[in-house]
Amino acid sequence: MVLVRAKSGWMIALAFAATACQAPEEATTSATAPAPPAGPAWAVTVQSSAAIAADDIRQRIAILADDRFEGREPSTPVGETAADWIAAEMARLGLAPAGENGTFFQTVTLVEQTLDPAASSLSFTGADGAPLTARFAEDAVFWTKRPDPQLSLTDSDVVFAGYGVSAPEANWNDYAGLAAEGKTVIVLVNDPAWNVEGTPLFDGRAMTYYGRWTYKFEEGARQKAGAVLIVHETAAASYGWDVVRNSWPGPQYDIARADGNAGRAVLEGWISQDFARQLFSAAGEDFDQWVAKANAPGFTPHSLGLRANAQLASATKTTQSRNVMGKLAGASRPDEAVIYTAHWDHLGVDPIAPAGADRVYNGAVDNATGVAAILEIAEAFAGMPTRPARSALFLAVTAEESGLLGSEFFADNPLFPLAQIAGGVNIDAWLPNGPARDLAVIGKGGSELEDMLESVLAQTGRVASGDPNPAAGYYFRSDHFPLAKRGVPMLYADGGEDLREGGPAAGKAAAERYTKEAYHGLADNYDPAWNLDGMAEDAGVMFEVGRRLADSEAWPNWRAGNPFKAARDQSRSGQ
Numbered sequence: 001m002v003l004v005r006a007k008s009g010w011m012i013a014l015a016f017a018a019t020a021c022q023a024p025e026e027a028t029t030s031a032t033a034p035a036p037p038a039g040p041a042w043a044v045t046v047q048s049s050a051a052i053a054a055d056d057i058r059q060r061i062a063i064l065a066d067d068r069f070e071g072r073e074p075s076t077p078v079g080e081t082a083a084d085w086i087a088a089e090m091a092r093l094g095l096a097p098a099g100e101n102g103t104f105f106q107t108v109t110l111v112e113q114t115l116d117p118a119a120s121s122l123s124f125t126g127a128d129g130a131p132l133t134a135r136f137a138e139d140a141v142f143w144t145k146r147p148d149p150q151l152s153l154t155d156s157d158v159v160f161a162g163y164g165v166s167a168p169e170a171n172w173n174d175y176a177g178l179a180a181e182g183k184t185v186i187v188l189v190n191d192p193a194w195n196v197e198g199t200p201l202f203d204g205r206a207m208t209y210y211g212r213w214t215y216k217f218e219e220g221a222r223q224k225a226g227a228v229l230i231v232h233e234t235a236a237a238s239y240g241w242d243v244v245r246n247s248w249p250g251p252q253y254d255i256a257r258a259d260g261n262a263g264r265a266v267l268e269g270w271i272s273q274d275f276a277r278q279l280f281s282a283a284g285e286d287f288d289q290w291v292a293k294a295n296a297p298g299f300t301p302h303s304l305g306l307r308a309n310a311q312l313a314s315a316t317k318t319t320q321s322r323n324v325m326g327k328l329a330g331a332s333r334p335d336e337a338v339i340y341t342a343h344w345d346h347l348g349v350d351p352i353a354p355a356g357a358d359r360v361y362n363g364a365v366d367n368a369t370g371v372a373a374i375l376e377i378a379e380a381f382a383g384m385p386t387r388p389a390r391s392a393l394f395l396a397v398t399a400e401e402s403g404l405l406g407s408e409f410f411a412d413n414p415l416f417p418l419a420q421i422a423g424g425v426n427i428d429a430w431l432p433n434g435p436a437r438d439l440a441v442i443g444k445g446g447s448e449l450e451d452m453l454e455s456v457l458a459q460t461g462r463v464a465s466g467d468p469n470p471a472a473g474y475y476f477r478s479d480h481f482p483l484a485k486r487g488v489p490m491l492y493a494d495g496g497e498d499l500r501e502g503g504p505a506a507g508k509a510a511a512e513r514y515t516k517e518a519y520h521g522l523a524d525n526y527d528p529a530w531n532l533d534g535m536a537e538d539a540g541v542m543f544e545v546g547r548r549l550a551d552s553e554a555w556p557n558w559r560a561g562n563p564f565k566a567a568r569d570q571s572r573s574g575q
Helices: 014-020 054-064 067-072 081-093 213-222 243-247 273-282 287-294 364-382 406-413 448-458 478-483 503-517 533-550 565-573
Strands: 029-032 047-048 103-116 121-125 132-133 138-142 150-160 184-188 226-231 253-254 267-271 302-326 332-342 390-397 421-426 438-441 463-465 490-495
Touching: 014 406, 029 490, 047 054, 054 081, 054 302, 054 364, 054 533, 081 302, 081 390, 103 138, 103 390, 132 273, 138 243, 138 302, 150 253, 150 438, 213 226, 213 267, 226 406, 253 406, 267 302, 267 565, 273 287, 273 302, 302 406, 332 364, 332 406, 332 533, 364 533, 390 406, 390 421, 390 533, 406 478, 421 533, 448 463, 448 490, 448 533, 463 565, 490 533
Parallel strands: 150 184, 184 226, 226 267, 332 390, 332 421, 421 490, 438 463
Antiparallel strands: 029 047, 103 253, 103 302, 121 132, 121 302, 138 267, 150 302, 302 390, 438 490
16 A cells, blocks of 8 residues: 655655655566475465555565464574575565575574473572472573583572673672672663662663673673573563563574583573562562662672572574575665665474464564565665665574574674675564654664654654663664674664554554563464554655665764764774
């Protein structure tokens, strides 16, 4: 469905595809996706045109979120056929292979580890010797990143280390005075004092990287902890315990590393806040009092007088997944580029769902929407009668749900020199809420690329708003981040909350409903009733930003004070 309104109202972003880029609307094409190597035969035909349209996006979401891909789990035979389908779609649209050896693919070698909950355990004992055993998936979810099939943790001292943050530049060290080697460290999610009004600590309500769960485990490894357990709290994490329970059981992935992850803690995991309270009570301590202390300067780690014991039985294998990348070569400066990114993977099949229940995590919003959007933008670029000066790259990455692994691998092994990428756009989990008056920019104020975005939005009567939930740390949770921290200016924008029908209240309610009911859950399914007109608008805006950048000689940078500016300055200084 293609809509355009007059200047007095708003203009759907298709106007950019149809006029600014002069993409032909009449060229409708179709193709049949490749069948999986196993399972029942299937065929899917996409019919689309070079004009950015809601129906084109709808078709691709419906395909990618179908049960045929079994939740798009990376490295699985059926899950990987999603990457095959994306590559076939890129070829159909006229993109050239930009992967390895003349293909659309970049091989990402992963280490897959699957914990056997029935043969694994985690328990705690106090001075009275009575054990307190964590029920897997109910009280705790844990795993190991080490490749050993059998690992144990015996009589490990249990220490509360606040938020698990060591930030010398902020004069903050939750590990101060603690010899953490071999100990079980319990930490809180988010930043110190994230919910304390008026605090000058860190970025206040806006999460920094210190607040991310990935950082907690990384710092625990640097401190040589035997185990690192993060206390889950819904507001601090920005998602409920069900997300933890759904995201971490089953196969866990990591990039194959030279040291085999020998430096990681023996055990990593989450515990529920209720179980954390039980632990503190068993130690004769008040959990809330210690949380309050952890939010104040001068906190020092505290031994709970408990001992942790764990047995971990895991199956480990080396496996492979793939990033998918296509390219449209620039007309005059093909060695320079703009890049669009989205992750194609999701959570696969629930390994502990009861018999007869829905078991497939289809990830319709997260992130069939993003892949559908970048393919639609690619089609608009391919349909331009005149190519822009710079190349356009379209990258669908794997293993985002396991910690941005595919994008991290690409950033370490770029198929296009990062210093030659003028900037990019990342699309992740766009909600089907209908058109909005704003476009939410995660990490707003970060780069000069936003000036171009705001100019495009102004032409449609829209504005760029900031992150509606800065405490969630979304800036560190998607595939722009590995590129950004290496200096590439990246826009990470989401559909706005100020909806044209219902305003901010409706937009906020829809976002909260998705987070509560569907995010990383079995309910994240495609619905034919979705209103995708707003998604088409937003895709058109992102197309136009990339088109303008591709046709310019501009080299946007991060703004002064941004932590990524030094990396950009260094990468560009060699050009």
